[in-house]
Amino acid sequence: MARLLAVNVGLPRDILWNDRTVHTSVWKDPVQGRRMVRRLNIDGDGQGDLAGHGGEHRAVFVYQIESYRYWEKRLGRSDFTYGQLGENFTIEGLPDDEVCVGDRYRIGSALFEVTQPRVTCYRVGIRMNEPRMAALLTSSGRPGFYLRVLQEGEVGAGDPIVKVAEGPERMTIEQINALLYLPGHPRSQLERALRIGALPAGWRASFEALLRGGAGQAGTTGNAGLSTAALTATTPGFFPLRVARIDRESLDVLSFSLEAADDRPLATPLPGQFIVLRVRPEPSGPPLYRSYSLSGPPSAERYRVSVKIEPEGRAGAYLKSRVRVGDVLDASAPRGSFVLSAGEDPVVLLSAGIGATPVLAMLHSLAATASRREVWWLHGARNRESHSFGLDVRRLVAALARGRIHVCYSRPAAGDKLGQDYDAAGHLDIATLDALAVPRDGDFYLCGPPRFLHDLIAGLATRGVPPDRIHTEIFAGLEAMTPGVVGAPPRAPHVPSDDPGSGPLISFARSGLAVHWSPSKHRSLLELAEACDVPVRWSCRTGVCHSCESGLVSGSVAYDPEPLDPPAEGNVLICCSRPRGDVVIDI
Numbered sequence: 001m002a003r004l005l006a007v008n009v010g011l012p013r014d015i016l017w018n019d020r021t022v023h024t025s026v027w028k029d030p031v032q033g034r035r036m037v038r039r040l041n042i043d044g045d046g047q048g049d050l051a052g053h054g055g056e057h058r059a060v061f062v063y064q065i066e067s068y069r070y071w072e073k074r075l076g077r078s079d080f081t082y083g084q085l086g087e088n089f090t091i092e093g094l095p096d097d098e099v100c101v102g103d104r105y106r107i108g109s110a111l112f113e114v115t116q117p118r119v120t121c122y123r124v125g126i127r128m129n130e131p132r133m134a135a136l137l138t139s140s141g142r143p144g145f146y147l148r149v150l151q152e153g154e155v156g157a158g159d160p161i162v163k164v165a166e167g168p169e170r171m172t173i174e175q176i177n178a179l180l181y182l183p184g185h186p187r188s189q190l191e192r193a194l195r196i197g198a199l200p201a202g203w204r205a206s207f208e209a210l211l212r213g214g215a216g217q218a219g220t221t222g223n224a225g226l227s228t229a230a231l232t233a234t235t236p237g238f239f240p241l242r243v244a245r246i247d248r249e250s251l252d253v254l255s256f257s258l259e260a261a262d263d264r265p266l267a268t269p270l271p272g273q274f275i276v277l278r279v280r281p282e283p284s285g286p287p288l289y290r291s292y293s294l295s296g297p298p299s300a301e302r303y304r305v306s307v308k309i310e311p312e313g314r315a316g317a318y319l320k321s322r323v324r325v326g327d328v329l330d331a332s333a334p335r336g337s338f339v340l341s342a343g344e345d346p347v348v349l350l351s352a353g354i355g356a357t358p359v360l361a362m363l364h365s366l367a368a369t370a371s372r373r374e375v376w377w378l379h380g381a382r383n384r385e386s387h388s389f390g391l392d393v394r395r396l397v398a399a400l401a402r403g404r405i406h407v408c409y410s411r412p413a414a415g416d417k418l419g420q421d422y423d424a425a426g427h428l429d430i431a432t433l434d435a436l437a438v439p440r441d442g443d444f445y446l447c448g449p450p451r452f453l454h455d456l457i458a459g460l461a462t463r464g465v466p467p468d469r470i471h472t473e474i475f476a477g478l479e480a481m482t483p484g485v486v487g488a489p490p491r492a493p494h495v496p497s498d499d500p501g502s503g504p505l506i507s508f509a510r511s512g513l514a515v516h517w518s519p520s521k522h523r524s525l526l527e528l529a530e531a532c533d534v535p536v537r538w539s540c541r542t543g544v545c546h547s548c549e550s551g552l553v554s555g556s557v558a559y560d561p562e563p564l565d566p567p568a569e570g571n572v573l574i575c576c577s578r579p580r581g582d583v584v585i586d587i
């Protein structure tokens, strides 16, 4: 019979790691005597990062002594102590290839249910002094598992572990772990996993995303269960586009319509996607990369980008003053996962200023297909002089069966006509949506300045709109995700002081930064991005979780270690890759 060998607890503390402070409770120590296990924690235990650990379905982490032996042999180590893998319960028996999600066990006077495998995290690598540990745990099929506390009670070392019920479908921890993190993702197994009621919402959402993303079907690349970036595979590289026409949309916005400059057909973009333009204002200077949403109807003949000419914007100034009809520009293929989803529910398109561009492409798409969906166009501009696409939008909305429009001017000019140019004076905010009784059961697509996005996202969330129905496009760089790192003040992206000045050129397109790669200074593109304070997102740092998956706009990379499941075509996992030459990355 399986047995509890040790009960280990630890509270969060700050540790120094790679010149950073990490708040973590991965260090656990065995306790003497018996301990009370409560719904969220064992007495004396805690989690440093509740986004990644802890909570009702991850109250107790379990690891097996037989896996200790495996790692001792594989890593050539003999220094392990109870709690070595960050586990609360060190146990004998219940291997990951036998324990099933939904199984129930009595230990001491407490009752538990098996919920999920360990989630991958770099902190176990810190604890083990082995950076690859997150990948090794996942790929070995020995991740360990979490328990939910069905009945609180006391436990102690030596307690027998008694199975009292078996989970449905009989899917083991090893199988569930492989289904998400390793290649393959058979649809029948995904459907089987989704029938297990004990599986937590996050895992269910990942498996549902894999099904929606075409997992197991030919031609599908990437892991849609781990990254929304995986949904839109794109071939890296630039190709020539000829400027077919230039239109002024408002005081400071110009539209450039672009056609193929050679015989190659254009890829039809998904509504909401963008292209990256490569421009070279100084013939001998470095290129600039700028991402522009496609603002026209979905087309394989012509792309339209609409560019706001900012006073300090070098790329915009170049496009306005130097680019003429007939000129050729270098462009990437359409990319990005901010795209209109199919469905029947209402669509709410929310934008301010130049943020109208991607949602305008969605409106074009809805109009082109004579959509029967309820469609709301809600837009904020300063006044008519700075209001782009006004007539186009009113025409498109009027053509829809159930189209609604509301335009706010924050500072209407004397000649601007209420009811014709705009519908209300003031800012577009969540109170506007309340006043208009905009439905809350729709899909919301937002693009605009950071403050606009922040306030509307918060307002929608407090009104009960689920996070997966709120979609945003942010071009100024994504919000960083650095789990557990504390006390690091945000800094603007910059060239590091030790830039070698030669070597492959790494361009971080959204951050507007180009720096040189030196293999002796950085082990991965992630480390280089961090040295430049480019906003990055990561968790495992070793090719498992896909948190760092980013667009590879051009160039190619080599992996070390190889990702457990490759990213989508045209994307890169920056945590475990090095450039093969010049690369452009969409961060």
Ligand code: FES
Binding pocket: 537, 538, 539, 540, 541, 542, 543, 544, 545, 546, 547, 548, 549, 573, 574, 575, 576
């Ligand atoms: S951080 Fe997990 S795959 Fe890169």
